[in-house]
Amino acid sequence: MHYTFNQLRIYRAVVENKSVTKAAEELHMTQPAVSVQLRNLQDQFAIPLTEVIGRQLYVTEFGRELYHMAGIIMQQVDEINYRAQSFEGLLSGKLKISVASTGKYVMPYYLKDFLKAHPAIDLIMDVTNKSKVIESLEDNEVDFSLVSVMPQALDLHQEVLLPNKLYLAGAVDSNIKTTRRTNKSVFDGLPLIFREEGSGTRVLMQQYFQKAGIVPKVRMELTSNEAVKQAVMAGLGYSIQSILSMKNELKNGEIRIIPVKELPLLEHWRLVWRRSKKMSVVATAFLEHIQKNKQKIYAAHFSWIERY
Template structure:
């Protein structure tokens, strides 16, 4: 047999994504190039690894066994690289982070200087909704998660990073008249744009409405904060959004904040991890960095939110 590490990497990506197209995007390769490498790997075996039916990838039983071995092999290869860097006095390894979708406005600022100081660290970051973030935490697939709403059923440790404020937003072109803070009953009439089920922002909104005894008028449900913002800008409805996600829109005056009783809703952005988590050297170094640098990061990048 004469398969290569590159072929194993490509095979693992195809199995993980269950798609040659998605794997090619992740690997920054063309789809034909991925298909050729998979074909070259398959030629080493007389038992099928995968089956493609109606453009969907199905992994055979033998393919799953090879996948497990390939993952282990690639981890050992990476360990060789990390050990080499370690003997040179360089911090290296993988840092795995899962971030709720709104957290994409936050996490890069809490990563960039650490990664700049430690260029041999490989970052694996997944930006998704809260449900999937918590799932990856429960499975111990990540070192840290960034959330604004804590799960109650997991034994956790946390590090609070910065405040989270949610406000009612509208298109800058809306003709709603605001002379003073509106009564919360206004939500009974406003067409609202919600995030999808599993979103932390949606969960916070729902708790507010339940406590206020309000049945909101939901006009749209969208799957990302960016989609919600664009719908608000277009005048399709109103939504409660985190202030820190609105920096550019407020600067460009494409969105305006409407003051309402009980708003802004306040919580905190937290870095969380399993209480029994055994940190790698990289993960512990990152946590030490965060604890030391978070006041400066907040001051440099997020103190503007205090105006709202």
């Protein structure tokens, strides 16, 4: 048998994406190149690794076993590289973080200087919704997660990073007349844009409406913060959004904050990790970096939110 490490890497990407096309996009390869490598790997075995029924790709029982064994091989190869780098005096290894989607406006600033100081570290950051972030913690797949709504069912440590303020946002040409005394009655009949189920922003909105006795008029649900912003700017409706996600739109006059006496909703962005987690050297170093520098990072990149 003459299969290669690269073929195993490509095969794992195909299995994880359940698609040759999506694997090619993830690996920055052409679809034919991925198909050739997958076929060359298959030629090494008499037993099929995958099957295509209709247009859906399925992994055989042997294919699943190969997937797991290939993962072990790749981890061992990574470990060889990390060990070699450590002998050169470099801090190296993987740092795995899952981030609630709006947290993409936050996490890069807390990673920047750390990764610059330790270029041998490989970062794996999954930006997804709150439900999948919690799932990654439950399955012990990540070192840390960034959340704005604290998961209740897990035993977690936390490091509070910065406030998460959520305001009612509308198009700049919105005809809503408001004053500083505008109250919750502004929501009467207001067409609202919600995030999908599982979003932390949606949870905060629902908690607010329930507590205030408001029955929201939901015009649409969208699956990303960017999609919500575009819909708001186009005048399709209004939404309660994190101030962090609207920085550029506010600066460019593309979106308007509508003052409501009971707003902003206030939560905090938190770096969380399981109490039972056995931290790697890399994860420990990152946590120390956060604890030492979080106030400086906030002052440099996020103090502007205090103007709102």
